[in-house]
Amino acid sequence: MQTNSAKSSILVSTPVLSEAGELYGKHGLARKTVVLFDDNTRKLFRDRVIGTLEQQGFRLLEITVPARESSKSFKAAYRLYGAMIEAGVDRSWNLLAIGGGVVGDLGGFIAASYYRGIPVVQCPTTLLAMTDSAIGGKVAINHPLGKNLIGFFHMPEMVLIDPSFLSTLPEREIFGGMAEVIKYGFIADLNFLRWLEQHFDRITSLEEPFISEAVRRSALIKADVVEKDFRETTGLRATLNFGHTFAHGLEKLAGFRGIRHGEAVTIGMACALALSHRLGYLDAADMQSGLDLIARFRLPAGLVNKRFLAHRADLLFENMFSDKKKLDSKLRFVLLRKPGEAFLLEENVEDLAVLEAIEEARKFFSTRTKR
Ligand SMILES: NC(=O)c1ccc[n+]([C@@H]2O[C@H](COP(=O)([O-])OP(=O)(O)OC[C@H]3O[C@@H](n4cnc5c(N)ncnc54)[C@H](O)[C@@H]3O)[C@@H](O)[C@H]2O)c1
Numbered sequence: 001m002q003t004n005s006a007k008s009s010i011l012v013s014t015p016v017l018s019e020a021g022e023l024y025g026k027h028g029l030a031r032k033t034v035v036l037f038d039d040n041t042r043k044l045f046r047d048r049v050i051g052t053l054e055q056q057g058f059r060l061l062e063i064t065v066p067a068r069e070s071s072k073s074f075k076a077a078y079r080l081y082g083a084m085i086e087a088g089v090d091r092s093w094n095l096l097a098i099g100g101g102v103v104g105d106l107g108g109f110i111a112a113s114y115y116r117g118i119p120v121v122q123c124p125t126t127l128l129a130m131t132d133s134a135i136g137g138k139v140a141i142n143h144p145l146g147k148n149l150i151g152f153f154h155m156p157e158m159v160l161i162d163p164s165f166l167s168t169l170p171e172r173e174i175f176g177g178m179a180e181v182i183k184y185g186f187i188a189d190l191n192f193l194r195w196l197e198q199h200f201d202r203i204t205s206l207e208e209p210f211i212s213e214a215v216r217r218s219a220l221i222k223a224d225v226v227e228k229d230f231r232e233t234t235g236l237r238a239t240l241n242f243g244h245t246f247a248h249g250l251e252k253l254a255g256f257r258g259i260r261h262g263e264a265v266t267i268g269m270a271c272a273l274a275l276s277h278r279l280g281y282l283d284a285a286d287m288q289s290g291l292d293l294i295a296r297f298r299l300p301a302g303l304v305n306k307r308f309l310a311h312r313a314d315l316l317f318e319n320m321f322s323d324k325k326k327l328d329s330k331l332r333f334v335l336l337r338k339p340g341e342a343f344l345l346e347e348n349v350e351d352l353a354v355l356e357a358i359e360e361a362r363k364f365f366s367t368r369t370k371r
């Protein structure tokens with residue numbers, strides 16, 4: 001199950017599930033599938049998905065969880081194991097997760113553990129899931145003491161991406177996912193970054209072929225990075241966390257409420273651009289062009305004010321450390337050398353430089369995001 005190449009298993013097309021039967025055959029998967037939805041994706045896509053699969057001779061068990069982060073819990077998993085056991089699901093079955101990162105992570109977790117592991121196929125329906133969470137095989141549930149702490153590396157057999165599923169996604173979720181898309185340009189691919197700058201509005205309004213191309217290239221960059229550093233040993237996979245050290249602090253500061261992950265990443269990337277410049281890696285013009293791109297995100301002014309500008313820089317800084325702050329704990333920063341080229345900084349960074357980078361980003365947001 002783990003030998004699958006991440007890149008070759010990703011398919012972006014519309015309507016992707018009409019080819020499912022053939023694809024399952026090619027990948028040696030039985031047409032016996034547990035289909036996991038959340039209540040939104042069930043409402044939106046159930047008829048389309050189930051009809052298409054039944055026509056192709058699939059035997060199905062449908063299971064659903066509430067559409068919320070707290071569904072990534074042991075309690076939810078335990079309930080679903082029960083439904084699967086009662087329905088006679090055994091090792092010969094597989095699981096298809098239809099939804100955002102919550103459904104993908106929970107579905108992957110269940111698949112990795114049920115009967116010591118059954119194959120999982122990811123069918124992501126949010127922009128974040130299509131470009132990030134469904135790729136790379138990290139699956140997890142939350143623990144009351146922290147997010148994503150209990151999980152596995154369980155590569156999906158396939159990632160079936162149908163960008164037309166995005167048409168019902170709220171704008172806020174589109175921009176949240178777009179933050180990760182831009183991130184791939186920043187860390188790995190200057191051409192892609194320039195292309196994103198050029199077509200930003202077409203992509204965020206889901207125009208074809210731009211949205212499909214943005215999804216495909218993002219998913220492939222993530223898969224490529226994951227393939228080269230599956231267990232995060234060389235520092236390469238860590239570059240996927242560009243902007244995230246700051247973003248996690250913002251999310252924590254907000255008590256994980258009222259700010260989407262992608263919104264925190266958008267602000268976090270501005271801080272990371274400023275830090276890259278302040279430490280002498282990124283020149284001023286490249287920082288500015290990065291910030292200009294970030295300025296195009298429609299972050300609500302109220303959100304920026306309440307979740308970022310209202311707090312002092314040192315409060316955000318404190319929240320960037322993990323809960324169990326050890327004496328020797330240090331923050332890990334991913335920085336840019338140039339647009340399209342990121343690295344994980346090994347040396348310690350002076351607190352002052354981090355605080356100044358946050359101040360720089362505050363200045364930028366207080367002047368640029370007024371609507
Ligand atoms: N495994 C990884 O590598 C990885 C990476 C990043 C994030 N994550 C996880 O992903 C989760 C966040 O994922 P997310 O942002 O996709 O959130 P989500 O799964 O909560 O989805 C957001 C909302 O959109 C709804 N939705 C989904 N598809 C829709 C559609 N097409 N139209 C309308 N509504 C739709 C969902 O029901 C939900 O209400 C977090 O739990 C995070 O920890 C995992």
Ligand SMILES: [Zn+2]
Nearest residue numbers: 180244261265
């Ligand atoms: Zn992220």
